[in-house]
Amino acid sequence: ExxxxxxxxxxxxxxxxxxxxxxxxTNNHDYMYWYRQDTGHGLRLIHYSYVADSTEKGDxxxxxxxxxxxxxxxxxxxxxxxxxxxxxxxxxxxxxGYAEQFFGPGTRLTVL
Amino acid sequence: AQKVTQTQTSISVMEKTTVTMDCVxxxxxxxxxxxxYKQTASGEIVFLIRQDSYKKExxxxxxxxxxxxxxxxxxxxxxxxxxxxxxxxxxxxxxxxYAQGLTFGLGTRVSVFP
Numbered sequence: 001e002x003x004x005x006x007x008x009x010x011x012x013x014x015x016x017x018x019x020x021x022x023x024x025x026t027n028n029h030d031y032m033y034w035y036r037q038d039t040g041h042g043l044r045l046i047h048y049s050y051v052a053d054s055t056e057k058g059d060x061x062x063x064x065x066x067x068x069x070x071x072x073x074x075x076x077x078x079x080x081x082x083x084x085x086x087x088x089x090x091x092x093x094x095x096x097g098y099a100e101q102f103f104g105p106g107t108r109l110t111v112l
Numbered sequence: 113a114q115k116v117t118q119t120q121t122s123i124s125v126m127e128k129t130t131v132t133m134d135c136v137x138x139x140x141x142x143x144x145x146x147x148x149y150k151q152t153a154s155g156e157i158v159f160l161i162r163q164d165s166y167k168k169e170x171x172x173x174x175x176x177x178x179x180x181x182x183x184x185x186x187x188x189x190x191x192x193x194x195x196x197x198x199x200x201x202x203x204x205x206x207x208x209x210y211a212q213g214l215t216f217g218l219g220t221r222v223s224v225f226p
Contacts, residue, residue: 031211033213033214035213035214035216040218041218042203042216042217042218042219043157043203043205043214043216044216045213045214045215048212048213050211056212058212058213059215090157092157096211097207097210097211097212098145098164098207098211100147100159100162101147101159101214102159103149103157103158105155105156106155106157
């Protein structure tokens with residue numbers, strides 16, 4: 001069974017502060033993804049990566065950076081958090097680009 | 113750009129009956145991949161079933177099956193013999209031929225009553 005973990009599970013941040021969300025997978029998957037979920041917008045792709053040390057922009061990358069230091073780890077970085085970035089963030093991994101994705105439990109981020 | 117539309121916001125059904133959910137997609141690609149996911153009340157997102165655009169046969173996994181109508185850009189999800197634990201939000205998603213992540217619809221909330 002795929003195992004994707006995220007930390008922290010919940011976080012409160014201040015506007016203008018830096019936030020780092022972490023994702024770890026133990027499935028030996030090459031592909032990893034970051035999505036955000038908002039009421040009314042569903043799930044939207046922020047960044048993704050298909051190999052360590054390389055990241056790609058998704059559909060809504062503005063205001064976010066990503067880092068993939070190893071195959072197992074994928075981080076999402078908010079350099080200057082804003083109110084509009086309050087959302088639930090999900091990490092996912094897949095063995096191949098076209099394969100089904102396994103999602104982590106999500107991180108609820110509140111920016112005040 | 114790809115787009116996924118799920119017009120049904122919510123559906124209520126009695127246990128042990130069949131529920132059908134609609135999904136219409138837009139894509140410029142000739143080859144693509146369609147997925148259905150389920151999000152439970154706890155927030156967990158679980159993969160259910162997929163359909164590759166080049167396959168004519170409808171995919172079936174357990175009590176989940178798809179109604180793929182390529183000329184209509186439609187991929188409906190059918191759940192037979194529903195159970196209380198099928199109560200969840202169901203998302204339709206598409207991935208293009210370049211494996212650039214998923215584009216999701218807004219979801220359909222299904223409530224199964226005893």
